[in-house]
Amino acid sequence: MGTEQDQPYKAIDKTLAALNSATPPEGLEARITARLAAQPAPALTWGDRLIGYTLAAAWCRGAATGATFALLAVAAVLLLQHKTPPPSHVTANAPAAAPIKVAAISAIPCARPAIVLTRTPTAPATEIASTSHPIPSSPLTSQERALIRLAQTADPKVLATLNSEHQAQLEAENAAQFEKFFTPPPRPPAPPDTPAVNPEPDPANPEASPHPNPETNPQAAPPTAPETTPTPSN
């Protein structure tokens, strides 16, 4: 009875003893030693230890990886935005694909037809990449439009008067002519034996010459006054 109850225990002990008595295969130690020799010797620095301990948990590694990818994505977006050139007025006004036709049409009828110049546009990528285009100008004011209209239609002589230097020169010439016209000419020096004459005309006789000729008009000749001193000329 007792032996039958101990039978399972004996079987268990026999199995456990068999597990304990299992012999390792031949050359196990040599293979382990050879594999250990093939392994590089660990050389842990303080930085490696710090990284190893701080990043030991899987969630910590995942978080670090996610943060790294997010930073890289933000940096890439910022870099792309930095490299994109600002829109230029050339690309905004002219379509890149269509060729630009410039027709030089003269207002005066001519013997030959108008020359149509066809210019193939430059590469759009070059224009996009170039950043030296000036800032698009604002619409012209009414005064500027009037000036342009005047420059297209007016007489060149009239246009020349718009030049401030030329205008100043013209004004100076006018002033000089005015002065020349109204300034009395200098009186020629009188001969020493000629008596002094009153230059002012006689109000009673305005037709009388202020400079009477004694030879042609003897009546108008004043009486001789030898003691009169001559008037000095200016």
Place this chain on the structure above:
Amino acid sequence: MDAIGEQALRWLSAESVSAEPAELAEPDLTALVRDYSGLLYRVALSVLRNPAEAEDVVQDAFIRVLQRQHELAAILDLRPWLVRIAWNLALDRARRVKPTQMDEVFAATLVATDLPADQALAEAGQIKQVLSAMERLPKKERQALLLSAMDELSTAEIGSVLGRSESSVRSLLFRARTRLRQRLEG
């Protein structure tokens, strides 16, 4: 899969570190292989029941030891520390290898070679039956029973490997043997 081994290694090194590690000499790795490779092989074989897989586990365990070589001087009790590394590596590998597939061959290898053929066959069948019954035990009881097969390990060391107290290991062993006997009788 290696995370469990890493965790166990860290836990054991934190548990076994002495107060004055500088006074201890660093053990020779070759001496460790000579002294403990057989024990680690049997521990791994009890879990995996495959000699080739068990040998791989032993090699991996010593590579882990090599990677932690600078901590060896601070470890007071090397045997449970090494057994725990091999134990966890074997458990990791056992998830891929089904031990029951190897029961018939493995049982035949465990039988003593000096027995007559008919007796060896009967004994191999009995060992296979016990191994099959052990596989159906609760995990903790099965692990405690397998580790108790190693004569070199005391109950305290088994508790250190399993992370349990000595009394808990004794209780696990008693329940495992009782349950196994009942299943073998039934």
